[in-house]
Amino acid sequence: RVEDLPRHLRLAYRDLVNTTSTNGNNASLPKIVYFGTGGTIAGSSGSATAVTGYQAGALGVQTLIDAVPEIINITNIIGIQFANVASDQMNTTLTMQLSRNISEYLAADDVVGAVVSHGTDTLEETAIMLDLTIKSDKPVVIVGAMRPATAISADGPYNLLQAVSLATYPGAAGRGTMITLNDRIGSAFYTTKTNPRSLDTFKAYEQGYLGNFVGATPRFWYEPAKVLNKPYFDVTNFTTLPHVAILYAYEDMALDVPLVSAAIASGVKGLVIAGSGDGGTDSTWNRQFQSLCANASVAMVVSTRTGDGSDAPDGDSSPTISANSLNPEKAKIMLQLSLAKNGYNITAIKKDFDSDYPTLG
Numbered sequence: 001r002v003e004d005l006p007r008h009l010r011l012a013y014r015d016l017v018n019t020t021s022t023n024g025n026n027a028s029l030p031k032i033v034y035f036g037t038g039g040t041i042a043g044s045s046g047s048a049t050a051v052t053g054y055q056a057g058a059l060g061v062q063t064l065i066d067a068v069p070e071i072i073n074i075t076n077i078i079g080i081q082f083a084n085v086a087s088d089q090m091n092t093t094l095t096m097q098l099s100r101n102i103s104e105y106l107a108a109d110d111v112v113g114a115v116v117s118h119g120t121d122t123l124e125e126t127a128i129m130l131d132l133t134i135k136s137d138k139p140v141v142i143v144g145a146m147r148p149a150t151a152i153s154a155d156g157p158y159n160l161l162q163a164v165s166l167a168t169y170p171g172a173a174g175r176g177t178m179i180t181l182n183d184r185i186g187s188a189f190y191t192t193k194t195n196p197r198s199l200d201t202f203k204a205y206e207q208g209y210l211g212n213f214v215g216a217t218p219r220f221w222y223e224p225a226k227v228l229n230k231p232y233f234d235v236t237n238f239t240t241l242p243h244v245a246i247l248y249a250y251e252d253m254a255l256d257v258p259l260v261s262a263a264i265a266s267g268v269k270g271l272v273i274a275g276s277g278d279g280g281t282d283s284t285w286n287r288q289f290q291s292l293c294a295n296a297s298v299a300m301v302v303s304t305r306t307g308d309g310s311d312a313p314d315g316d317s318s319p320t321i322s323a324n325s326l327n328p329e330k331a332k333i334m335l336q337l338s339l340a341k342n343g344y345n346i347t348a349i350k351k352d353f354d355s356d357y358p359t360l361g
């Protein structure tokens, strides 16, 4: 019964009444939960041509739903305002809470899927957090936009309709968390923002898309498929994760060993290198990096700054951990979750990172 639910769920059911009040028939439609977090999809500007300098996260979920009346023709939607911020304000404490809230809803028999709208800048980080921490075959879809809601040809309304349609689509089950923008459906594990301006920005060059849309109807290329050996992390009891920072490789970085010391002094438990090529760094820097980290029991993950592909595999005896196909920002989330689960246990952390390249069996 609604009255027996925790307070935030009761409030959400109250929102459902508001949200559905313009359509009397939708109780018979598939029920989904929709969490708004802000971003450009909820952005507003005084100018219809402005695509910079607008306020991200200005409009609430009810406004976004009302802007697309077709949504309530295809779903019985529960809209919840989780946050209303530009995505640079999201953090792993919030995204773990979001993951727990989504899991609670997906546990209900009558909820068929979940949608999250999010700023695109850090969307892929929230997406991989949800992908690694939600244990459900029901679809979880994360969506954003590149033009604010007030712009001519704003992309948000159609993107949101497609996301909602995807979350209700039976063929979307068993595919993990998905990112959708600009008519495309991608895996949250691999898809990344590739361009700060274009609408066609979310890509996984190597792994490709899972499918696309014809209008609002999803079309998948393959049978349901998940990332090979993807680990699951239970975040029921975590409010914060171990601090992990990212260091970027470049020529002349031998001068910047003090940055490693400063990171360690600030309390990091892990460092991810955005290495050149397949994880390269200056050899002088690398020697000092490895000894400083080993002395402080700081886990070292090596990724690539190239934007695609996988870096060199680690051997069992290597002190560094290969990020395999994860880019630095996704590797950071994986490392934080793995450190929270395993502590400073390099073999166990390697196993989590080896999901799509299982060298340890």
Ligand SMILES: NC(=O)C[C@H](N)C(=O)O
Binding pocket: 038, 039, 040, 041, 056, 085, 086, 087, 088, 118, 119, 120, 121, 122, 144, 145, 146, 147
């Ligand atoms: N397109 C966007 O959503 C960018 C925005 N700055 C954000 O990430 O919140």
